[in-house]
Amino acid sequence: MLDKPLSTIFRLTDKHKKALARLSILTARDLLYYFPVRYGDYSKLSYIKDVSKGETPILYAEVTKIQAKKAWKTKMTMTEATLQEASGDTIRAVWYSQPYISKMLPVGTQARFVGTINERGGSLYLANPEFDLVAEIPVEKSGDLFADDKQELMLYPVYRETRGLTSKWIYHKVKKLIADGYLNELDETLPKDLLQKYNLPSVTSAIVYMHAPKKVSDADAARKRFAFEEVFMIQLVKQEQKALYEQSGAFMVNPDKALLKKFTDSLGFELTGGQKEAVDHILKDIGSDIPMSRLLEGDVGSGKTVVAALAAYATATTKPKGQSFGKLQVGYMAPTEILAKQIFTDFVELLGQHGITVGLITGKDCFKYPSKTSDGPTKISKAQLKKWVANGEVQVLVGTHALISKGVFFENLGLVIIDEQHRFGKKQRAALRAKPQEKKRQEQKKTKIEKKGLSDNSEILPHLLSMTATPIPRTLALTIYGDLDLTVLDEMPPGRKKVETTLVEPSIEAREAAYEKIRLELQSGRQLYVICPRIFEADPKKQKSLLVKSAVAEAERLSKEVFPEYQIGVLHSKLKKDEKVSVMQDFADHKIDILVSTTVVEVGVNVPNATNIIIEGSERYGLSQLHQLRGRVIRSTFQPYCYLFADVKSETTAQRLDALTTAKNGFELAEYDLQFRGTGEMLGNKQSGVSDLAMEAIKNIKLVEAARTEASTIIKKSLLSKHPALTRRFKRLKETMYLE
Numbered sequence: 001m002l003d004k005p006l007s008t009i010f011r012l013t014d015k016h017k018k019a020l021a022r023l024s025i026l027t028a029r030d031l032l033y034y035f036p037v038r039y040g041d042y043s044k045l046s047y048i049k050d051v052s053k054g055e056t057p058i059l060y061a062e063v064t065k066i067q068a069k070k071a072w073k074t075k076m077t078m079t080e081a082t083l084q085e086a087s088g089d090t091i092r093a094v095w096y097s098q099p100y101i102s103k104m105l106p107v108g109t110q111a112r113f114v115g116t117i118n119e120r121g122g123s124l125y126l127a128n129p130e131f132d133l134v135a136e137i138p139v140e141k142s143g144d145l146f147a148d149d150k151q152e153l154m155l156y157p158v159y160r161e162t163r164g165l166t167s168k169w170i171y172h173k174v175k176k177l178i179a180d181g182y183l184n185e186l187d188e189t190l191p192k193d194l195l196q197k198y199n200l201p202s203v204t205s206a207i208v209y210m211h212a213p214k215k216v217s218d219a220d221a222a223r224k225r226f227a228f229e230e231v232f233m234i235q236l237v238k239q240e241q242k243a244l245y246e247q248s249g250a251f252m253v254n255p256d257k258a259l260l261k262k263f264t265d266s267l268g269f270e271l272t273g274g275q276k277e278a279v280d281h282i283l284k285d286i287g288s289d290i291p292m293s294r295l296l297e298g299d300v301g302s303g304k305t306v307v308a309a310l311a312a313y314a315t316a317t318t319k320p321k322g323q324s325f326g327k328l329q330v331g332y333m334a335p336t337e338i339l340a341k342q343i344f345t346d347f348v349e350l351l352g353q354h355g356i357t358v359g360l361i362t363g364k365d366c367f368k369y370p371s372k373t374s375d376g377p378t379k380i381s382k383a384q385l386k387k388w389v390a391n392g393e394v395q396v397l398v399g400t401h402a403l404i405s406k407g408v409f410f411e412n413l414g415l416v417i418i419d420e421q422h423r424f425g426k427k428q429r430a431a432l433r434a435k436p437q438e439k440k441r442q443e444q445k446k447t448k449i450e451k452k453g454l455s456d457n458s459e460i461l462p463h464l465l466s467m468t469a470t471p472i473p474r475t476l477a478l479t480i481y482g483d484l485d486l487t488v489l490d491e492m493p494p495g496r497k498k499v500e501t502t503l504v505e506p507s508i509e510a511r512e513a514a515y516e517k518i519r520l521e522l523q524s525g526r527q528l529y530v531i532c533p534r535i536f537e538a539d540p541k542k543q544k545s546l547l548v549k550s551a552v553a554e555a556e557r558l559s560k561e562v563f564p565e566y567q568i569g570v571l572h573s574k575l576k577k578d579e580k581v582s583v584m585q586d587f588a589d590h591k592i593d594i595l596v597s598t599t600v601v602e603v604g605v606n607v608p609n610a611t612n613i614i615i616e617g618s619e620r621y622g623l624s625q626l627h628q629l630r631g632r633v634i635r636s637t638f639q640p641y642c643y644l645f646a647d648v649k650s651e652t653t654a655q656r657l658d659a660l661t662t663a664k665n666g667f668e669l670a671e672y673d674l675q676f677r678g679t680g681e682m683l684g685n686k687q688s689g690v691s692d693l694a695m696e697a698i699k700n701i702k703l704v705e706a707a708r709t710e711a712s713t714i715i716k717k718s719l720l721s722k723h724p725a726l727t728r729r730f731k732r733l734k735e736t737m738y739l740e
Contacts, residue, residue, distance in 0.1 A: 238482030300631025328414030
C-alpha cells in the first residue's frame with residue numbers, strides 16, 4: 001500500500017507527475033517522508049492597515065467581492081477579489097492564471113490568507129495568496145482567541161516547492177494519505193528499548209508531528225527521531241562493514257624496537273605529541289592479527305607523511321608470521337601523479353637510508369630505489385617493477401590508481417595506505433585492500449592462518465591506514481567514516497609559522513598594496529601561487545557566465561602589468577598530464593616564480609619556497625577548501641602569507657572569510673563550516689548520501705555517538721534477527737547507500 005504509485009491514488013496532471021519526479025516523490029511512502037523545511041505560524045496575525053510592499057502577512061478576512069477576468073493588455077486570465085477584515089479595512093487580492101479561484105471562494109467566504117504584498121499604480125494588493133477556510137474571523141489580537149496569556153501556536157508546514165507543485169498542494173495530499181490510513185502500514189524500525197531510552201516518538205506519531213505539529217516541541221521530537229534513525233541506520237551498515245573486515249585475518253606487525261628508535265632518531269627532529277599518539281595507535285592496531293581500519297586526520301602541514309613512513313618502516317622490517325625469510329610489504333595509493341611522485345621522493349629520503357626498497361608506479365612511469373646504476377631512483381620497465389613487487393623485493397610501492405591495475409601482485413601485502421581516500425572510488429579502494437586475495441585466486445590456492453575463531457580458509461587482508469588533510473568535523477567523520485577508527489593530528493611541527501591571512505577589499509588601491517607586499521617577498525627569493533576560479537575567460541554575451549578571474553588571462557595580465565620582471569607559469573586541468581608535471585617541476589625547481597593555477601594545487605603539492613598565495617574570488621569557496629589552498633604555503637619555516645581577494649556582498653560572507661583569518665586550525669574552521677553553512681554545502685548532499693535532516697543532526701555530537709554506540713552493540717551481539725522490520729530496512733539501505 002505504501003509503495004503504490006501516487007498516480008494510482010490521486011488524479012495527477014502531467015505537470016504534477018513531472019514535478020513529483022523532480023523531487024523523487026513517486027509513492028505514498030515517498031510523500032509521507034517528504035518533510036517540511038520549516039513551519040509558519042498562523043497565530044502571528046497581521047492587519048491590512050499595517051502591511052507594506054514585499055511582506056508576506058497572514059490576514060483573516062471575508063471575501064466581499066470576487067470575479068474571474070482577463071488582464072486588459074496581456075489578456076491573461078486571473079481572479080480578482082476584495083478581502084475585508086473585521087475592522088472594515090479592505091485589500092485587493094489577485095490570483096494570476098487561476099480563474100477557478102472565483103468558484104472556490106464565493107462572496108461571504110471567511111478564510112486565512114497568506115501571500116506577498118505587491119504594488120501597482122500606488123495601490124497595494126495581495127498576490128497569489130494561499131488560503132484556508134475558517135469558521136470565524138478574529139476581531140483583534142487582544143480578543144479572546146488571541147489573548148497573550150492564552151496564545152497557542154498555529155503551525156503550518158512549508159515544503160520545498162518546484163515548478164508545478166506548491167507547498168499547499170503537498171500538504172493537502174499528505175493529509176489525505178494520513179486520513180486514509182496509510183500510516184497504519186508503516187513498520188516501526190527502531191527497537192522499542194531505543195524509543196524509550198532516548199524518549200523518541202513512534203514512527204506514526206512522528207510522521208503526524210512532522211506534517212501537522214500542534215506545538216514546536218512536537219516537531220522537534222519528530223525531527224530528533226528521524227535524524228537519530230537515519231544516523232543509526234548508516235552506523236549499522238558501517239559497523240557491519242567493520243565487523244566483517246575484522247573477521248578476516250591480518251599479518252601481525254611486530255617491529256624491532258631498536259630499529260624503530262634508530263628510524264625516529266634519524267629524522268633529525270622530535271615528533272609532536274600528536275604524531276607520537278598516532279604512531280602508538282597504529283602500532284598497537286597493526287600488532288594484531290585483526291586488520292586495522294584507521295583514519296588519520298591531519299591538518300595541512302601537521303606531519304602525516306612522517307607517521308605514514310614510520311608505519312611503513314615498521315611493516316617493511318617485519319617478517320611474515322611463521323617465515324624465516326622475506327618481509328611484509330606496503331602499498332601507498334595517492335590521488336594524483338604529482339602527489340605520488342612527491343610521496344615516493346619523501347619515502348626514498350626517509351626509508352631508503354635504512355635499506356628499504358621503494359618503488360613508484362604511475363600510468364606512465366615506474367621507478368625503483370635503490371639503484372645499481374645511480375645514487376638516486378632509476379627508471380625501470382613496468383614489467384620489471386611488477387616482477388620485483390610480486391617476489392617481495394620491492395617492500396614499499398607508491399602509486400596512483402595504477403597500483404590496482406591488473407598484473408600488480410604483492411608477495412605479502414601487510415599494510416595499505418590510502419591518501420585522501422575520498423578522491424578514490426569505493427571500488428578502487430576495495431581493489432587495493434583485496435590485492436592479497438587477487439593473488440590467491442591467480443595462484444589458485446588458499447592461504448592458511450592460525451587464529452582463534454577463524455577457519456583454515458579465512459582471508460588474510462592488509463591493515464588499512466586512510467589519511468586526509470581535509471578537515472572533517474568529528475561528528476561528520478564518525479558518520480561518514482563510521483567503519484574506521486579515528487586519529488587526529490591537531491598540532492603543527494615546531495618552527496612552522498601561522499599563515500598571515502589578509503582579506504583584501506575589491507579596490508585598486510587595496511589590490512596594489514597587496515601586490516607591493518608580495519613583491520618584497522619575491523625579491524627575497526620566495527615564490528607565489530595565484531589561484532583563480534576559472535581556466536579561461538567567460539563569454540560576457542552568455543547570460544549565466546561566471547565573470548570571475550581566469551587563470552590564463554590573469555597570468556597574462558600579471559606578466560604584463562604587475563610582475564613583468566618575474567617568470568610566470570600556468571597550471572590547470574585542461575593541460576596534458578605531462579604538461580602539468582613539467583609546470584609543477586619547474587615551479588619546484590624555482591624556474592617559475594609565480595604559478596597561476598586553478599584549484600588543481602589544492603592537495604599535496606609541496607614547494608617549501610612558495611610562501612605567498614593569492615586566492616581570487618575567495619568568496620566562492622568553502623572554508624575547508626580555502627584552508628586547503630592556504631596550506632600550500634606552510635611547507636617551510638619562512639613566514640607564509642595568504643591574500644583573499646574577494647567581492648564581499650553580504651555580512652554572512654564577511655563573517656565566513658573573517659573566520660579564516662582568526663581560526664587556530666583547519667578543524668576549528670570545519671566546525672565553523674558545519675554550524676554556519678551545513679554539511680550539505682561542505683560535502684554536497686548528493687555526494688554524501690545523507691538527507692538534509694540527518695545533515696543537521698550531524699551537528700549534534702551526542703546524537704551521533706549514541707547512534708554509533710547502539711548500532712555497534714546490535715552488530716556485535718548479532719541482535720538484528722530479533723527485529724524483522726529493522727532487518728528489512730537495513731537490507732534495503734545496504735543496496736542503495738553510498739556515503740563518499
